Amino acid sequence: MHVLVLLLQILVLFAVVMLHVAYATYFERKIIGHMQVRMGPMRVGWHGLLQPIADGIKSFFKEDIIPEQADRPIFLAAPIICLVAMLTSLAVLPFAPGWVLADINIGLIFILAMSSLSSYGVILAGWASNSKYTFLGGLRSMAQVISYEIAMGLSLVGVMMLSGTLNLSKIVEAQGTSFGGMYIFPQIIAFFVFCVAMLAETNRVPFDLPEAETELVSGYATEYSGMRYAMFFMAEYIGMIVMSAIGTICFLGGWNGPFTVPGVPFFWFVLKIYLFLFVFIWIRATLPRYRYDQLMELGWKLLIPLALANIALTGIVKAIIG
Amino acid sequence: MEPMAIGKRLAEEFPGEILDTCVHAAQVSVIVRRQRIVEMLAWLKRTDKIRLNHLMCLCGVDNRDRMQPPLQRFEVAYSLYSITHGHEFRLRAQVPEEDPRIDSATPVWKGAAWPERECYDLVGISFANHPDLRRILLPDDWQGHPLRKEYPLKGHDEWSGFTDLLHKVEELRPFDFNPNPALRK
Amino acid sequence: MTKPLHTTLDVPVAAGDEEGYSLRMGPQHPATHGVLRVDLELDGETILECTPHVGYLHRGFDKLAEHRTYAQGLILTDRLDYVGAMANNVGYCVAVERLLGIEVPLRARYIRTMVSEMSRICSHLLWLATHALDIGAMTVFLYCFREREVLLELFEELCGARLTFSYPRIGGVRQDVTHSFIRRLQEFARTFPDWIEDYETLIDTNRIWLKRTRGVGVISGEEALDLGITGPSLRGSGIRYDVRKARPYDAYALVDFEVPVGREGDIYARYRCRMEELRQSARIILQCIDQLPPGPIVGDDAPDLVMPLHGHPGKEADASRWGTGLVRLLRDRALFPRGEVYVSVEAPKGELGFYFVSDGSGRPYRMHIRSPSFIHIGALPTMAKGAMIADLIAIIGTLDVVLGECDR
Numbered sequence: 001m002h003v004l005v006l007l008l009q010i011l012v013l014f015a016v017v018m019l020h021v022a023y024a025t026y027f028e029r030k031i032i033g034h035m036q037v038r039m040g041p042m043r044v045g046w047h048g049l050l051q052p053i054a055d056g057i058k059s060f061f062k063e064d065i066i067p068e069q070a071d072r073p074i075f076l077a078a079p080i081i082c083l084v085a086m087l088t089s090l091a092v093l094p095f096a097p098g099w100v101l102a103d104i105n106i107g108l109i110f111i112l113a114m115s116s117l118s119s120y121g122v123i124l125a126g127w128a129s130n131s132k133y134t135f136l137g138g139l140r141s142m143a144q145v146i147s148y149e150i151a152m153g154l155s156l157v158g159v160m161m162l163s164g165t166l167n168l169s170k171i172v173e174a175q176g177t178s179f180g181g182m183y184i185f186p187q188i189i190a191f192f193v194f195c196v197a198m199l200a201e202t203n204r205v206p207f208d209l210p211e212a213e214t215e216l217v218s219g220y221a222t223e224y225s226g227m228r229y230a231m232f233f234m235a236e237y238i239g240m241i242v243m244s245a246i247g248t249i250c251f252l253g254g255w256n257g258p259f260t261v262p263g264v265p266f267f268w269f270v271l272k273i274y275l276f277l278f279v280f281i282w283i284r285a286t287l288p289r290y291r292y293d294q295l296m297e298l299g300w301k302l303l304i305p306l307a308l309a310n311i312a313l314t315g316i317v318k319a320i321i322g
Numbered sequence: 323m324e325p326m327a328i329g330k331r332l333a334e335e336f337p338g339e340i341l342d343t344c345v346h347a348a349q350v351s352v353i354v355r356r357q358r359i360v361e362m363l364a365w366l367k368r369t370d371k372i373r374l375n376h377l378m379c380l381c382g383v384d385n386r387d388r389m390q391p392p393l394q395r396f397e398v399a400y401s402l403y404s405i406t407h408g409h410e411f412r413l414r415a416q417v418p419e420e421d422p423r424i425d426s427a428t429p430v431w432k433g434a435a436w437p438e439r440e441c442y443d444l445v446g447i448s449f450a451n452h453p454d455l456r457r458i459l460l461p462d463d464w465q466g467h468p469l470r471k472e473y474p475l476k477g478h479d480e481w482s483g484f485t486d487l488l489h490k491v492e493e494l495r496p497f498d499f500n501p502n503p504a505l506r507k
Numbered sequence: 508m509t510k511p512l513h514t515t516l517d518v519p520v521a522a523g524d525e526e527g528y529s530l531r532m533g534p535q536h537p538a539t540h541g542v543l544r545v546d547l548e549l550d551g552e553t554i555l556e557c558t559p560h561v562g563y564l565h566r567g568f569d570k571l572a573e574h575r576t577y578a579q580g581l582i583l584t585d586r587l588d589y590v591g592a593m594a595n596n597v598g599y600c601v602a603v604e605r606l607l608g609i610e611v612p613l614r615a616r617y618i619r620t621m622v623s624e625m626s627r628i629c630s631h632l633l634w635l636a637t638h639a640l641d642i643g644a645m646t647v648f649l650y651c652f653r654e655r656e657v658l659l660e661l662f663e664e665l666c667g668a669r670l671t672f673s674y675p676r677i678g679g680v681r682q683d684v685t686h687s688f689i690r691r692l693q694e695f696a697r698t699f700p701d702w703i704e705d706y707e708t709l710i711d712t713n714r715i716w717l718k719r720t721r722g723v724g725v726i727s728g729e730e731a732l733d734l735g736i737t738g739p740s741l742r743g744s745g746i747r748y749d750v751r752k753a754r755p756y757d758a759y760a761l762v763d764f765e766v767p768v769g770r771e772g773d774i775y776a777r778y779r780c781r782m783e784e785l786r787q788s789a790r791i792i793l794q795c796i797d798q799l800p801p802g803p804i805v806g807d808d809a810p811d812l813v814m815p816l817h818g819h820p821g822k823e824a825d826a827s828r829w830g831t832g833l834v835r836l837l838r839d840r841a842l843f844p845r846g847e848v849y850v851s852v853e854a855p856k857g858e859l860g861f862y863f864v865s866d867g868s869g870r871p872y873r874m875h876i877r878s879p880s881f882i883h884i885g886a887l888p889t890m891a892k893g894a895m896i897a898d899l900i901a902i903i904g905t906l907d908v909v910l911g912e913c914d915r
Contacts, residue, residue: 346606347605347606351847376732376735376737378849378858378860379851381877383875401862405753431733432733432734432889433733433734433735437735437882457562458561459562460562461562469570469873475570
C-alpha cells in the first residue's frame with residue numbers, strides 16, 4: 001500500500017513538474033518576447049497557450065537522427081542520464097511541511113550530487129556525437145560545472161552552519177516563520193554567490209557557453225534531434241526549477257510566507273520558485289555572454305574566495321554569538 | 323603635392339621605368355615597367371611629402387582589346403592615396419602575355435595579399451614572393467581565368483565540382499525518401 | 508599573412524600537445540554572417556592559426572559588368588552589400604559620373620546624401636544587432652530591427668524596394684522625394700538619437716559587454732592601414748580617414764558633420780565609433796532635409812536611361828525603338844571617353860571603390876569593385892591570432908563584413 005501511494009505521489013510530482021517545464025518554456029518565450037518588443041508565441045491556442053504542447057508533440061514525432069560516426073549507446077543514453085539525474089533530485093525537495101517524497105538527511109548533498117551527475121550527460125553527449133562542436137561544448141560544460149559546483153557548494157556551507165543540518169525540511173524549519181528569519185539576511189554574500197553559481201550550473205545566460213549558439217552552433221546538443229534534443233531542454237528547465245527550489249529553501253524560507261494560504265500549503269514555495277524563474281529569464285533577455293576564460297576567472301578568483309570568506313565570517317559570528 | 327609633380331619626381335627617382343603618363347577625370351596614372359614596381363611603391367609610401375600610405379585598390383586588367391603601345395597584354399593597377407596629404411596617384415604596371423608575373427606588393431602593404439590573390443585568380447597574373455598565392459574566389463581546381471577577355475561570359479563548361487555533385491545526386495537517387503510509393507519509379 | 512596550414516608546425520605549442528585541434532567554422536555557421544568559412548587551428552580554445560576562405564557567394568560581377576551597359580550595371584551593385592545597398596548604388600553612380608564627366612543637379616546630390624546616410628543607419632543597425640547577438644545580447648538585436656523596419660518602410664515609400672533599391676541613377680536619382688517621405692524621415696531622424704540611447708543603456712556600460720570587447724581584437728592604426736582596413740574599423744584605431752571628408756562626393760562637402768575617431772583600436776572603440784556615426788548620420792539627414800533645394804533630379808547631360816516614369820517627358824523611353832521600352836540604354840553616343848578612373852565612397856562598411864576602365868564603348872572595359880568586406884576578411888588572420896573562439900566571433904562581428912560584398 002505504501003509503495004502504491006509513493007508511486008502515485010511520484011506520478012503526480014512528475015506530471016506537475018513536466019507541466020511546469022512545458023510552461024516554463026512558454027513563459028520564457030512570452031516574457032522575453034515582451035521584453036524585446038515582440039509578442040512571442042501567438043498562434044497555437046489563445047495567446048499561444050498550447051504552443052508548448054504542440055512543441056512536445058512535434059519533438060516526439062520527429063526523426064531521431066543518429067550520426068553515423070557517433071558512439072551509439074552513449075549517444076542514446078546521454079540525454080536520458082541528464083534528464084533522470086535532474087528528475088531524481090526532485091525527490092528530496094520539500095514543497096510544504098511534510099510534502100516530500102524522500103525526507104533524507106543529506107538532501108542538500110544529494111541535490112549537488114545529482115546536478116553533477118547530470119553534467120555527465122552533457123559531457124557524454126559532447127563526446128559521443130563525435131563532432132568537434134559538440135566536443136568543445138562538452139569540454140566547456142565539464143570545466144564550468146566543476147568550477148561552479150565548488151562555488152555553489154561552498155556558498156551553501158554557511159546555510160548548513162547556521163541550520164546545523166543537511167535535511168532540506170529542517171533547513172526551512174530552522175529559518176522560522178518570521179520574515180527576518182530568512183537566511184538571505186545573514187547569508188547575503190552566500191546568496192549572491194549562489195545566484196551566480198546557479199546560473200552557471202544550469203548553463204543559462206550569461207554562462208550559456210556549453211551551448212553558445214553563435215560560437216558552437218548548439219554546443220553539446222548540436223547533433224541531437226527530436227525527442228532526445230527535447231530531453232536536454234527538459235533537463236535544463238528541471239535544473240532551473242531545482243536550483244530555484246534550493247535557493248528558496250536555503251535562503252528564502254521555503255514554504256513560509258507572511259500568511260498561510262488555506263488549502264495550498266505550497267503556495268509561497270511555488271511563488272518564490274516562479275520569482276527565481278522570472279529572474280532567470282530576465283537575465284537572459286538582458287546580458288551578453290561571458291567568454292570561457294572570463295567565466296573561469298569569475299568562478300575561481302571571485303566566487304570561491306567570496307564563499308570561503310563567507311564561511312569564515314559565519315563561523316566567527318556564530319562562535320561569538322554562541 | 324600635385325599628382326603630376328609626384329609623377330615627375332617618380333620619373334627622376336626611377337629613370338627609364340616610366341613609360342607614359344595619362345590623366346583622366348583629374349586622376350593621374352603612370353604607366354610603368356613591372357621590374358622595379360615594389361621599390362616604386364615603397365618609395366611612394368615612404369617619401370616625405372608624398373606618403374601614399376593607403377593602397378586603395380589593386381586590380382589586374384586584361385588589355386587584349388586596347389593594346390596600343392606602351393600597353394602590354396596585362397597590367398596591374400595600384401590606386402594609392404595619401405591620408406596624410408590627401409592626394410591620390412595611380413601606377414599601372416605592365417605585364418607581358420608570355421610571362422604574366424610581377425613582384426608582390428605584400429612587403430609594402432600586408433593588405434595587398436588578398437587583392438593579389440584575387441588578381442591571380444581572376445586575371446591570371448602571378449605574384450612573385452607572395453606568401454600564399456592560391457585561388458580565392460573560385461574553387462582551387464577551376465580551369466582558366468574568367469576576367470581574361472578570351473574567357474566567355476558563360477564559361478567553357480561546368481565546374482568539375484558541380485558535375486561531380488550531379489553524379490552523386492544521380493547515384494543516391496534510388497535511396498531517396500519518397501513518402502508516396504506510388505510515385506516511385 | 509595567410510599561411511597554408513602545413514606550415515603551422517613552427518607555432519609553439521605545449522609539450523605533448525603537438526596534435527592541434529582543427530575546427531572548421533562555416534560556411535554554414537550561425538555567426539559567420541553568411542557563407543564565410545574559417546579554418547581554425549586551436550590549442551584548447553586559443554586560436555593558433557586562422558584561415559578564412561571566401562568565394563562561396565561569388566557571382567562574377569566584374570565579368571558580368573563587362574557585358575552590360577553602365578546603366579545596366581547598376582543593379583549588380585544592389586547585390587553587393589545587401590544590407591546597405593543604397594550606398595553601393597550611390598558609389599557606382601558617382602564613379603560612372605566621374606568617368607563620363609556628368610554633372611549631377613544639386614537636388615539629386617542632396618537626396619543621394621540623404622539616402623546614403625539612411626543606408627548607413629540601416630547597415631549599422633544590422634551590424635549592432637548581429638554583433639550584440641554574437642556576443643550573446645539578444646535584446647539589442649530586436650531593438651535594432653524595430654528601427655531598421657522604419658527605415659525600410661521609408662525606402663519602400665521612396666522607391667518601392669526594401670533591399671535592392673537601384674534608386675540612384677547615373678546623373679541623378681530615379682524619382683523625386685514626396686512630402687510624406689520627407690516628413691516621416693524628418694520625424695525618424697529627430698527621434699533616432701533617443702533610440703540609440705536605448706541600445707546604449709543595454710550594452711554600453713554592461714560589465715560583460717566591456718569584458719568581451721575591451722582589449723579584444725586590438726589593432727594599431729598603422730597596422731590597420733597596412734592591412735587596408737577602412738571605414739569605422741580603421742577610425743576605431745585612431746586614423747581619421749573618411750572618404751566623405753577626404754574626397755567629398757555628392758553633398759557631403761555642403762553638410763556639417765563630424766567623423767568620430769576612437770583610440771584604443773579594440774572592439775569597444777569600433778563599437779563607439781559606429782554608435783557615434785549613427786548620431787552623425789541622423790544629423791546629416793536633418794541637414795539635407797533643411798537644405799534640400801528645388802530643381803531637377805536628373806542632370807541634362809545624363810544618359811537617356813529612364814524608366815517610363817512621370818516628370819521627365821523629354822527623357823521617356825522610346826518603346827518603339829527599344830522593344831521593351833523599360834530601360835533605354837546608350838550604346839552609340841559619343842559620350843564615352845577612354846580612360847580609367849577609381850572613385851570610392853564611404854559605404855557603411857568602409858571604403859567602397861569602383862575602378863573603371865573605359866575603352867570608349869558603352870560598356871565598362873573592366874570594372875573592379877574594391878569591397879571593404881573582402882579586405883577586412885583578409886585582415887582576419889592577423890586580428891584573430893592568439894584570440895579565443897569567442898573572440899573570433901566578436902572580431903568577425905566588429906569588422907562588419909557582408910559576404911555578398913566580399914565575394915561579389
